[in-house]
Amino acid sequence: MQIKNKLGPALAVVIVATTIVWMLSGSNGITHAQSESNTQDSSSPESDHADQAFFVKATTSQAVPVTESITLSGQTTADNIITLTNRIAGYVTDVFVTKGQSIEAGKVLFKIDDRSLKASHLYAKALVKQRTLELQGVLRLNNQQLTSQVSVAEAEAALASAKANLIDLELDIEKTSMTSHSSGVLNKFAIEKNQWLDIGSDVAQIVDVSPLKVTTLIPQKYIGKTLVGSPVNLKGPNNIEITGIITFIDTIADEATRSLPVEITLDDAKGLPAGISVDINLPLKESNAHPISPALLSINDDGDMSVKTLEGNTVVSRAVSVIKSDRNHAWVSGLPNTVTIITSGQGFVKDGDFVKAEVTDGVQAQ
Known part of the structure; x- marks a missing residue:
């Protein structure tokens, strides 16, 4: 009985000691875990960001x-198109050209009958001579005070009228020869011998294709990027390659498209006619x-x-x-x-x- 009384307190002491040891070891374990956790949480954010990049x-x-370039569509145009109009009525007596012929400036195309005009011209020349002699006679009389100043004035007016009529006839005779004032191709011509022509009739169309030009429109976003004098590459029908030079850029935009009209002059049109479509590779400023x-x-x-x-x-x-x-x-x-x-x-x-x-x-x- 005495042993039991002593065993109880001793067992209690052992249990308390064991509990204290366990608590101490557990506390150290928790502290160690927390320390590791804190170490991980304290790692650099940048390091995590780099690892995930x-x-x-x-x-x-x-x-x-x-050199920037744009592709546009253009149309060939003649450098000059001239329509000739008949200036005097009459019958055609001679025709010297045919449709489609290349002609030089000064070439006579046809002649109108001028026989009546030449006859009138002879009379007008004689009348001028007569009026000249009459005026000289009146002036001599006026110097001798045998006639009035009115007679002198009338004689001078008569001479002036005769000279004016002579000049008119000479101009009409010139009009009987229809002459081209420009070189080119006789694009339209259907005049025949003995044909009657009225004043004002269109008798011929001369197309000057030397040099041939190409017209196009540049969109407004490219305004200022294109320069006069820039070389241009063009492609015509059947892939004909042509070179040209920008010779004109309009300063007024087209109202409908807000684009600028541009003219390109071709060095060698390679036989292309006017009025056909061509593709244009237009260079812009270097960037x-x-x-x-x-x-x-x-x-x-x-x-x-x-x-x-x-x-x-x-x-x-x-x-x-x-x-x-x-x-x-x-x-x-x-x-x-x-x-x-x-x-x-x-x-x-x-x-x-x-x-x-x-x-x-x-x-x-x-």
């Missing part, structure tokens, strides 16, 4: 000078652009063509304009002269994203 490839690109793969182009939130670039490790989407393109490249403007362009992975990142990048130097397209 998407990997892209990029190329450093340098802008190159590029700096980057050659890229067309696959790198995308549409941004504003609906503009854009390219994804890098500033450090941050994605920057930049709006661009395509100046020209071919099968392998698109030349774009709107970027800095030196820029880093994302070439792989651009479809998986957006503006403002932080990325990992492998950057190489670009090879410029020619």
Whole structure:
């Protein structure tokens, strides 16, 4: 009984001691766990951001000078089109040309009967001589005070009238010969011998196609980018290639299209006629652009063509304009002269994203 009384307190002491040891070891375990947790929470945010960054490839690109060009449709026009009108009525006595013939300035096309006019001309010359003698006689009488100043004035008027009539007849005789005052092709001509012609009748059309010109309209967004004197490449029917020079740019825009009329003079029309359509490759002013793969182009939130670039490790989407393109490249403007362009992975990142990048130097397209 005495042993039981002593065992109870001893067992209690052991239990209390064991509990204290367990609590102490548990407390250290909790503290250790919390310490590890705090260590993990205190890691760098940038380190986490870098670990989660998407990997892209990029190329450093340098802008190159590029001549922008636009393709337009134009129409060939003659340098000069002249319609000849008959100036005196009469029968045609001689025809010296045929339709479609090339003629030089000063060429006589046909003649109208001038026999009556020449007869009148002889009479008019004789009348002038007569009026001249009459005036001389009146002047002698006037010097001797045998006639009045009125008689002198009448004689002078009669002579002036005779001379005027003579000049009119000489001009009419000139009109009987229809002469071309311009070189070109006789485009319209149907005059025949013995045909009666009235005054004012259209008798011929002469088309001067040397040089041949091409007219077109430049859209207003290209105003100021085209210069007089710039060379132009054109393509006519059957892929005939022609070169020309911009010789005129209008200063007043077309009211309907808001475009500027332009004239191009062809060095060698290669036999092209006036009035046909041609394709025009019109050069614009030179500007700096980057050659890229067309696959790198995308549409941004504003609906503009854009390219994804890098500033450090941050994605920057930049709006661009395509100046020209071919099968392998698109030349774009709107970027800095030196820029880093994302070439792989651009479809998986957006503006403002932080990325990992492998950057190489670009090879410029020619």
